[in-house]
Amino acid sequence: MRRKLIVALIAAALLITVLAVSLAQQAPKPECQTVMVPMRDGVRLAAAVYLPPGVSGPVGAVLTRTPYGKGGFTGDAAAVNRAGYAFVAQDMRGRYASEGEDTLFLTDAGGELQDGYDTIEWIAAQDWCNGNVGTRGGSAMGITQYMALCSAPPHLRCAHVSVAAPSIYHYAGYYGGVFRQAMVTGWLTGHRFRPENLQLVLDNPSYNDMWRIVDLSNYADRVTVPVIHRGGWFDCFGGGTVYAYRLLQEHGGDGARGNQFLIMGPTTHGRSNVEALAFPNEDKPPFTAEADFYHWNLRGADVDTNALPRVYYYVMGAVGEDGAPGNVWRTAADWPPAYNATRLYLGADGTAATTVPAQGALSYEYDPRNPVPTVGGANLLLARGSMDQRRAEERSDVLIFNTPVLAGPVEITGPLSAVLYVSSDCPDTDFTVKLTDVYPDGRSMLIADGIRRARYRNSFETPEFMEPGEVCRVEVDVWNTSIILNAGHRLRVAVSSSNAPRFSANPNTGGPDDSGDQKRVANNTIHLGGEHASHVLLPVVEGDL
Template sequence: MKNLKCLRLLCFLLAVCAVTTSSAQELPKPTRFMVAMDDGVKLATDVFLPDGESPENTSKKFPVILARTPYGKEPGPLLAVNLGKQGYAVVIQDMRGRFDSEGNDSIVFFNDGDGEVHDGHDTLEWLAEQSWCDGNVVTWGGSAGGVTQTMMAPNAPAVLKAQHVLVAFSDMYSQAAYQGGVWRKEMLDGWLPGHNFDPRSYKEFRAHPKRGEFWEPGNAEKGAAQVQAPGVYWGGWYDIFLQGTINSFVTIHNGGGEGARGKCRLILGPWAHGTFKELKYPENSASPGPVDDAVRFFNHHAKGEQNGVSEDKPVHYYVMGDTEDESAPGNFWRTGDNWPPAADNTPYYFHVDGKLNPTAPEGDDSREYAYDPTNPVPTNGGQNLRLPKGPRDQREMENRDDVLVFSTGPLAEPVEVSGPVTAKLYVSSDCPDTDFTVKLCDVYPDGRSMLVTDGIMRARYRNSFETHEFMVPGQVYEIEVDLWATSIIFNKGHEIRVSVSSSNDPRFEPNPNTGADHFEEGDPFKVAHNRIYLSKDEPSHIVLPIFTEAK
């Protein structure tokens, strides 16, 4: 998460602020405050005022940009140089238990929202009381620094006027810890210990595989109606928190408080939590234009500037396309009034001969494969944090015996898919529990099967993430797999491909097929014989949001 934070910080300073800083310029030094929270714990908070003013004796007042982070306050001086020229005070704070702050971060991010401890709220109240604050605070940050914003928003006092949230989740359980009810192994096994978070976070997250009361402090969506500060929600099609970015916008723009409702912005580009190299999108993919300018958004909401922000379309998303054929459709920005765009949600059915098309099957077919959790399908690309990410070639995985592949054949005309993607599977197994994975790929004419998006679902949570229902061997169940969302034009001559299996390791922790919550080295396991039904009565399929300009 830290690498992306640094990347977007650089973009924010150089592209968004459009300010140059001499390499010889001396960076300002902060005034350090130890700000007491309601429970008495003090958080290290660095303050930088414009023009070298001191917060201890200035008579001036400024709007404030606040950033709260678990990664240290090093960016503060550079932020202050650039944003000070825009007339903003910059405040950067170590989260509870991190670096120079007191307390502990026993459950990371749970202290930032509206629980018993609410550090975001308390920090905003402290800022409102400072003589140098003009009563207008905005927040900015990416990844973990974006999560602190989403968590604070529902419980924020009136001093908060706007937020610029980059690549952040809005619900920790479903978007960060247990996507589809499955532990996000690649991300959490590396990130939590790698940044020396309190070990209790990892232990408690692992101990709570079901949604329930434990996860409520990490769910900002439930408080969307209380949010009064509009936000820009910025994310990528291959980002680890794509769905969180979308959900933040949808819940607050459509159902937020009066101050935020109808005033938010959603920006979705061909980006990941870091960089990828396998497909190179055109230079226009870097930004949708002025709507991406955080300072412009802040100036409107914190300073009252009439600078065009109120006329911006709420939604800007990049429609991906063939990256090699310059004449191919796609690779442009589209605007909209809301998300998702109007599209025809079209079932593409899986057929026993490997075909994929909108025609429902007429027979009574099915296909079976054996899933061995000690030999899982390896991860290659997708919405990863540490591993290679983004669109990568899936042919090696598709050639495995435990992967079922369905393809349209070369398309006679381009097909655009823009919006949420889901798969409905009819399945059975000889085990009490197992997982089902679905990948959507764009097959180039040279045979490369480039990942577009993917998802997973643990069978026991097919009806509710709050309780588990084990499978009866041989019984057929309907399972829905959420592949989140995308926007892409499959070019003429390309193929749309879907693959189905039961593992994607280490992106997701393999299911031992025994009913156990987790699968660690030495644990017992079973080989599952999983069947996908492709019949008239049980027609497994993927639902693609087919977009046409006429919509």
């Protein structure tokens, strides 16, 4: 597995290099000046400053903060300079030419040290800047933007965030209280962060004061700027993208509330695996105002943006079926669009239906030494995208529930979740939920999936262990999607207790995941029908399940 992670990291690095070279060949290399920018604690962070040639007087500036080396942004600098703005790329604290120690974004947000704030205010004070600063970037460079928003720099005017996590705990380090093993371990070790960073994540499995500092939800009312939030249904931070949009659209301060933009495609964090479905025009949203976004906010252009749709989203459809509905981009005034909240109940006979079934239960053994393997999905370093799940579904520790064959198309667009009534003979275990589109030829193509640790069923702050045989309610967040299931297809729900190595395998003991040989086989039960009617909650826009 370590070898696969290294290969994936090398491939990603090669792709970034190719893209950077391609961008650099399209424009003359801009002139750069390296400056050491002082932070409030005296530590200096290295920044590459690119000023637009031939422009007199102060101009607006665009900032990117990165852990990958500020020298890789000459293409971005050239594009921003051509638009008439200064561009600044900065190495994060403790990375490359910057001083200090790298600390998992903890010095970038709302804590005592606020490197994003200090950098933005330093830029605004330079004689070549007109006092208006915007930010841009994706992935880690998007996370630094969300963290900067936490500290509300007075001269920040806008942000363009792609594929990023607004909460390091909920959308990066953990999902449903479960450690995102492959992504976090692979990223931190592959990019040679200090080993203490990984240990810091592992030592803090519950949501606590450390995580609150790097969680935008605790600072939403401070944010006063418009933000473009861009993500994908299969992106490893996709749930966070939608969450950040809704958070600031509904609870942001003046200037932010009602002034957010969301773009969601059927995309992953990079290129999908070759086995994954490829959706037509997946990277061509009808949002054409990206360049104008900075003009409005950094030049003070008098533009009425009220007529612009706030949401641009891709509705997936059957791939390879002529005339299948979907596979199109749409716009909406907000997210989610109107839908009918529909409960799909799981039955002991393996059915999934909108009527409550007879009371029953299904059980399986979950062995952490032999977890269900990860097959595609919202990954960073593992194979990603909508992949066929049959190799996982054929296992005895995976419960399968199918709808009848659909008589007509059914559109599902909006937030997804599941409510499971569960019991176990162990004090702690995990529960996973997958939704798949079952094609007439039998392929079971992933739509979305999620996980929840039983000890965090009521609170991510205070763990509560299960009593043997106790029936507990566990809610699983399955993030969001938009898809039209074609006639002749089925919707499938798969329930289990592991998805490794995407998520660490719960040892079922109540102890830490890395507990060595201290593991137990869990006898887990899903209760169905009656007063314990486990179900999936679906946002049905049109059609009947």
